Amino acid sequence: MLHRDELDTVQRRLQDVKGTTVLIYEQTCAAEKRRRRKRGKFPDPAKRMFINPDVCEGCGDCSVKSNCVSVWPLETEMGRKRQIDQSNCNKDFSCVKGFCPSFVTVLDAEPRKPRKSALASEGNLVLPDPEVARFDGEYNLMVSGIGGTGVVTIGALLAMAAHLEGKACSVFDMTGLSQKNGAVFSHVRIANETGALGAQKLGVGDADVALAFDAVAALAKEPGITFDPARTRSVVNGRITPTPAFQRNPDLNIDKRLLLKRIADQSREVHAVDATGLGLALLGDTIAANLFMLGYASQLGLLPVSAAAIERAVELNAVSVPFNKAAFALGRLQVVDPGKVEAAAVTTRPPEFKPLTELSDIVAHRTALLTKYQNAAYAERYRRLVDEVSAVEARVTPGETGLSVMVARNLAKLMAYKDEYEVARLHSDPAMRAQLAATFEDGAKIRYNLAPPLFSRRDPATGHLLKREFGSWMGSVFQVLARMKGLRGTALDPFGRTAERRMERGLIDHYEEQMRMVCATLTPANCQSASKKDPLSASKRDPLRRAV
Ligand code: SF4
Structure with a gap:
């Protein structure tokens, strides 16, 4: 063994x-x-x-x-x-x-x-009863999401709610490779009597409602074929979770608009809501997303069972009942009064990251960083090249700063390579302690x-x-x-002669040389393409060669 x-x-x-x-x-x-x-x-x-x-x-x-x-x-x-x-x-x-x-x-x-929003603690929100979707024969729901987030639980809650209302129901779960957060699907059929239920698995164009807890999973082949543009009403989680493809491609950017458009193209109507973001902001946990979306779909009148029956099913499930009922109620409130939900979420939602865009701001930020990294002279070396590039760019293409911004970002990355001194500085920096304290409880x-x-x-x-x-x-x-960072790159640097450290210092020299060559040959015609070449994208970087 x-x-x-x-x-x-x-x-x-x-x-x-x-x-x-x-x-x-x-x-x-x-x-x-x-x-x-x-x-x-x-x-x-x-x-x-x-x-x-x-x-x-x-x-x-x-x-x-x-x-x-x-x-x-x-x-x-x-x-x-x-x-x-x-x-x-x-x-x-x-x-x-x-x-x-x-x-x-x-x-x-x-x-x-x-922090939980006060709205989540308001107890029973008073909400108008949503309509229950009417149907002849059977009503089919395709539930799709990511393993470990409660997709199968939603299918089970719908089945229990149907049972409580004396309706017939079948649920067919496909849990696949859920152990690594792979896609999970639940095929749910609800009918007024058992004889009206078809085969457990939904077929082509069978879905009356698609509950897309994850937009990528919803577009997989199995749920994808159940959409019918004339029939399916889709409720989609607008927050896109990184897929396993991100594990292989660190630069991967999933195009949310494209995903939503593809779902919209296959649906009669689409309702998108950032259930993960709102669940986290209002209830302090992303796991609230699916119940939030179920409440949202319920209040839209898209479910063939009543909200009261779903709440009772949540109680019978006997797992995190107050939390799940709050998530369900907040999803319903999102339909009734989205402004109220947003106003509550805004107080607890972490601020959205916005990168610096002005050249002067970027240079000031990196200058401060490189001064801490080594000293003012090291930061001055950085500024010198950025100023040179900026002057040439201003002369060749007045008003443009694309090339200078790229150099300002990339040169700083190269110069702040993570050697033993820098890793030691960053791990002992009070900022690290502050982040740990903000992330974890005391002790x-x-x-x-x-x-x-x-x-x-x-x-x-x-x-x-x-x-x-x-x-x-x-x-x-x-x-x-x-505190020994002053030795960096000197004859007394005990780490400075390794192949990695020599390569890192060499890369800075090489980049400076290359950029000076670019400046010497810069024209209005080639300036734009020069500023779009990013030699330092994550997918082109090796992992750090040596851990300290
Ligand atoms: S540097 Fe370390 S933590 Fe960061 S992406 Fe690479 S392996 Fe992960």
Whole structure:
């Protein structure tokens, strides 16, 4: 019996064995563990992972290693980084194998719940009874979403509500690869009598209503064929969750408008609502999204069962009843008084990230960063090139700043490479402590996940250094190391002669040289294309070569 970390090694060994070989892989899926933990039926380690966004380079290696969709993009002024969606984390911890020193283990502290809106605590909101959808024969709902978010529960609630009203119902769940947050579908048929129910699975154009808890899942082949442009009314979660494709392509941008348009093209009508964002803002947890959407669909009069029957089904389900009833009621309120919902959400919703766009603001931000990184002279080197490019661009294409902005962003990234001193500085920076304190409850103990080249073993298969956890005492080491940054790049720098560090310094020289060549040949005709070439997109970056 071997640990799953040995899987690759075992497979390599087996490939050399003649004849048939058998490999038995046994593991409870992480989503199932999370489900059992919620019910208190599985040990719940008091352990979490946190990514220090300032250390993260956004290479995406943690997504590749874990293939986990709880590793979310985090847009920052220094580009796209990674964060862990703590409310959806399965505690699998494979993301920590990402080849970088960004990961901090947090012990004995749960994530802080975002503040609940007062609206969610108002008790029973008084709402007008929605109409119940009328139908002849049977009424079909196609429910689609992401595994682990309660898609199957919604199908079960609809079935129970139908049963409570004396209606017949069949539910056919397709849970597929839900263990890695894959798509999950529930085919729900409701009729006034059992004889009117057709085959369990919905067929081509069968859906009266599509509950698209996830727009990407809703467009998969299985639910996709059930849409009928003359029949299907769609209710769509307007928040797009990163798909597994994001794990392979860190620069992936999913076009929300295109997804919604594709659903609209296949539907008679579409109602989109940011259920995930509103659920998080109002109830402090993204898991509220599906019940919120069910309430929304109910109040729109799209469900063939009454709101009262659904509420009773929630009570009978006996899991997080007040929370789920509040989510359902708030979804209904979104139809009745969207302004009231938005006004409440605005007070608790985290501010939307807006990148700096003015050249002067970008330069000021990076100058401050590079001064902290090394010193004022280092920042001056940065400003010198940006000023040169800016002067040439202003002369060649007056009024344009595209090229200067690109250089201002990219040169700073290259110059602030994450060597031992910088990682130490960022991990001991009060900003990191503040972020940890904002994310987790008081009393957290922390550990750092590092692979110091001098003390670490290498993975025999990949050749990568293997990370280990270091206790909080490492914080003191970081403080000392951070103060030694003056040695960076000098003859006394103990880390400066490694291949990585020489390459990083060489890249800065090379970039400066290249940009000066661009300036020398800049014309109005080539300026625009020069400013669109981004040599530093995440997909073109390697993971950090060496963890500290
Ligand atoms: S640097 Fe790469 S591996 Fe590390 S947290 Fe960021 S994206 Fe993940």
